[in-house]
Amino acid sequence: MQIIPKKTASVETHWKKELANTFNDLYELLNFLQIKEKNIPLAYRQRIECLAAESDSENNNIHTFNGKTQNKNTINIQPSQSIINKHNGARKLFPMRVPRPFAALMEKGNWHDPLLQQVIPQNAEFEERVGFVSDPLEEQNGSVEGLIHKYKSRVLIVVKGGCAVNCRYCFRRHFPYQSNQLNKKKYEQILDYIRNDTHINEVILSGGDPLMAKDEHLSWLIHELNQINNIKRIRVHTRLPVVIPSRINDEFISVVSSCSSKLIMVLHINHPNEISDELKSKMDWLKQNNVTLLNQSVLLAGINNNANVLSELSEALFATNILPYYLHLLDPVKGASHFDVNKNDARQIMSELYNTLPGFLVPKLVQELPNRKSKTPIDLGLE
Numbered sequence: 077m078q079i080i081p082k083k084t085a086s087v088e089t090h091w092k093k094e095l096a097n098t099f100n101d102l103y104e105l106l107n108f109l110q111i112k113e114k115n116i117p118l119a120y121r122q123r124i125e126c127l128a129a130e131s132d133s134e135n136n137n138i139h140t141f142n143g144k145t146q147n148k149n150t151i152n153i154q155p156s157q158s159i160i161n162k163h164n165g166a167r168k169l170f171p172m173r174v175p176r177p178f179a180a181l182m183e184k185g186n187w188h189d190p191l192l193q194q195v196i197p198q199n200a201e202f203e204e205r206v207g208f209v210s211d212p213l214e215e216q217n218g219s220v221e222g223l224i225h226k227y228k229s230r231v232l233i234v235v236k237g238g239c240a241v242n243c244r245y246c247f248r249r250h251f252p253y254q255s256n257q258l259n260k261k262k263y264e265q266i267l268d269y270i271r272n273d274t275h276i277n278e279v280i281l282s283g284g285d286p287l288m289a290k291d292e293h294l295s296w297l298i299h300e301l302n303q304i305n306n307i308k309r310i311r312v313h314t315r316l317p318v319v320i321p322s323r324i325n326d327e328f329i330s331v332v333s334s335c336s337s338k339l340i341m342v343l344h345i346n347h348p349n350e351i352s353d354e355l356k357s358k359m360d361w362l363k364q365n366n367v368t369l370l371n372q373s374v375l376l377a378g379i380n381n382n383a384n385v386l387s388e389l390s391e392a393l394f395a396t397n398i399l400p401y402y403l404h405l406l407d408p409v410k411g412a413s414h415f416d417v418n419k420n421d422a423r424q425i426m427s428e429l430y431n432t433l434p435g436f437l438v439p440k441l442v443q444e445l446p447n448r449k450s451k452t453p454i455d456l457g458l459e
């Protein structure tokens with residue numbers, strides 16, 4: 077049998093097609109996952125009914141779980157106007173976004189699937205909790221637009237607002253990306269700033285997700301950074317290859333191989349089920365091109381807050397050529413308090429990880445606090 081190589085162009089359009097094809101509609105996603113109404117907890121079902129009533133209030137139709145619509149007047153749902161307004165507002169603020177390749181990794185029929193639970197809008201997002209605020213890291217007032225310089229030797233560029241996936245626990249869910257769109261002039265300011273502070277030796281491309289940017293954009297930026305003498309390393313913080321592995325294509329590999337500084341990719345993977353065969357082959361490809369691969373996870377209640385899941389994750393990462401780097405305590409962002417794991421439980425999990433894994437597969441448990449010179453390691457009290 078003859079193997080016909082895929083054309084580069086079709087691969088290039090592929091990830092953008094995947095972006096365009098993302099699930100934005102709850103019903104479509106639940107139908108795709110074959111999740112029946114009876115599998116959904118009651119409180120959540122009521123919320124879905126509110127959303128249904130709101131999304132189709134114009135034509136009086138309501139979506140049902142088999143994908144059909146029904147006239148609203150024939151269903152006995154009367155969500156209060158205030159609830160509808162709340163949901164409306166929340167969805168505008170942070171809509172649901174789930175790429176199909178990521179949805180394909182979820183278990184069919186399982187409402188509690190750990191991948192699904194990271195991305196599905198939750199009733200609990202409207203719960204207010206003291207200390208959970210919209211800008212927990214106090215990042216929204218930097219001096220150069222698009223640049224965050226918190227730690228001495230490294231700066232972070234907000235290359236692109238927005239992500240392929242919207243994670244419900246995201247600490248940047250309230251970030252004002254609109255006012256942070258970079259153009260050439262703003263980039264000149266950023267590059268000048270980096271050139272003028274020789275303490276800076278590493279640039280982190282972040283966002284949102286920096287791989288939402290076109291390869292031309294990344295190529296230009298990396299080229300510019302390569303001209304700056306003090307820059308030794310470029311780091312890319314991304315979740316995109318996890319949710320759309322085809323993002324790693326020939327064009328991106330050309331960008332990578334044109335980079336003369338050391339290149340590091342820090343992936344964001346929270347659960348072993350997120351590691352697909354396709355992701356693994358893409359990571360092999362990056363490794364062959366001398367990219368150092370690391371991972372950061374967020375410790376999330378109901379998703380990965382147990383030592384078995386996290387040690388499986390570390391093993392799966394290593395098998396994918398990725399080393400665990402950080403395990404973050406949740407940033408106290410408004411709307412995400414239901415994902416919080418308290419420090420004592422986190423310590424207990426960490427001590428079990430040390431008893432199970434070789435040291436190099438144990439991520440560092442850290443917290444990000446405003447106005448600190450680095451991430452803050454959590455004292456595990458294991459002495």
Ligand SMILES: *Cc1c(COP(=O)(O)O)cnc(C)c1O
Nearest residue numbers: 224225226227230231232280451
């Ligand atoms: C996390 C972070 C970094 C990188 O910190 P490392 O400990 O080097 O991984 C840099 N800048 C900002 C603003 C950060 O949030």
Ligand code: SF4
Nearest residue numbers: 239242243246284315
């Ligand atoms: S990919 Fe990262 S930045 Fe984007 S929504 Fe998820 S956690 Fe937030």
